[in-house]
Amino acid sequence: QKEVEQNSGPLSVPEGAIASLNCTYSDRGSQSFFWYRQYSGKSPELIMSIYSNGDKEDGRFTAQLNKASQYVSLLIRDSQPSDSATYLCAVPNTGNQFYFGTGTSLTVIP
Amino acid sequence: ETGVTQSPTHLIKTRGQQVTLRCSSQSGHNTVSWYQQALGQGPQFIFQYYREEENGRGNFPPRFSGLQFPNYSSELNVNALELDDSALYLCASSDGGRGYYEQYFGPGTRLTVT
Numbered sequence: 001q002k003e004v005e006q007n008s009g010p011l012s013v014p015e016g017a018i019a020s021l022n023c024t025y026s027d028r029g030s031q032s033f034f035w036y037r038q039y040s041g042k043s044p045e046l047i048m049s050i051y052s053n054g055d056k057e058d059g060r061f062t063a064q065l066n067k068a069s070q071y072v073s074l075l076i077r078d079s080q081p082s083d084s085a086t087y088l089c090a091v092p093n094t095g096n097q098f099y100f101g102t103g104t105s106l107t108v109i110p
Numbered sequence: 111e112t113g114v115t116q117s118p119t120h121l122i123k124t125r126g127q128q129v130t131l132r133c134s135s136q137s138g139h140n141t142v143s144w145y146q147q148a149l150g151q152g153p154q155f156i157f158q159y160y161r162e163e164e165n166g167r168g169n170f171p172p173r174f175s176g177l178q179f180p181n182y183s184s185e186l187n188v189n190a191l192e193l194d195d196s197a198l199y200l201c202a203s204s205d206g207g208r209g210y211y212e213q214y215f216g217p218g219t220r221l222t223v224t
Contacts, residue, residue, distance in 0.1 A: 004152075034212065043200055043215040044153065088152050090213075096166035098143060098213070100152035 003027065004091050006101035014109050019076040021104050023089030026070070033065055033072045034090040037083075038103065044088055048074060079108045112137045114203050114216035122222045123191050131186045131219045133201030141165070142184040143213060144176060145200040153200055159184055160206075188221075196223045 006023050013019045025033075032051050036044035050056045050063040050072065062075040072091075076083055086103040093099060115134045123129050135142050141160045145153035155168035159178035173189040182203070188195055198220050202213035 032211075036215075043198075043218045046212055046214060049212050096158065097168055098145075098155045098158070098166070100145075100154070102150075102152045 002101075003093060003097075003099035004089055004101040006087075006089050006104050008102055008104060010105040010107060012107045012109055013079050015079060015081060017079050017108075019079045019083065019106055019108070021074040021076075021087050021089075021106070023072045023074075023091075023101055024070055025072070025089075025091040025099075027091070027093040028067075028070065029094035030091050032092060033063070035061075035063060035072075035074045036088040036090060036100075038086045038088055040085075076106075079106075081108045081110050084108050114201060114214055116199075116201050116216040116219050118219060119217070120220045120222075122224065125191055125193060125223055127191050128187065128189045129191060129221065131188075131199050131201075131221070133184045133186070133203075133216055135182045135184070135201075135203035136214055139203035139205050139214075140182050141204045141206055141211070142178055142182065143202045143204070144184070144186045145202065146170075146195075147198040147200055147218075149197075156186065191223045193223050196221060 035048040038044045048063040050065045056063045060077045064073045088103045089101040143158040144156040147153045158166040162178045178184045198218045200218045202215045204211040204213045
């Protein structure tokens, strides 16, 4: 079982729609969860962090965390073509090792 | 505020050689983590340095080693290069010695081993 798993996609949504990205993790003791966006040929860019169960909103982005189900998600509302990128879920485990998923490729169609 | 910088941008080495990659952390950050990202994959955690001490290590062999300096900049050294070491090497800095903290990435070093 991988430490962090994501659907690799690709995921395509029309412009203006909601994009939903999902991630599961294996270490029940993990305390912090991050979403990064990576454009092709660029390095990852931090877009959201979440530490407590529930929802956290930042502009068009909402992160959702359910520790009981070991599940974290990212919703992108009013998706724009500029949101087309690979989205990476990152979860540090209790051994202070930082794990990334393989990423979900998102394409927003104008 | 100065962001994370890495050097060099690109590097080509021959199998068996050694390489040193460098990273300067973001202003105010005392922790540096190194990652290897192969094409189409997520970043793989190599190790983390906090206040000049290794503070966590992923599943990489000992030929991957590092240093952190008093100014919190860091080096990644890879000995006996193999073809599979060809990848994008990313450095990320954060404020704190635990994984709880937000990490910010540099632009990366693209290493090609021939």
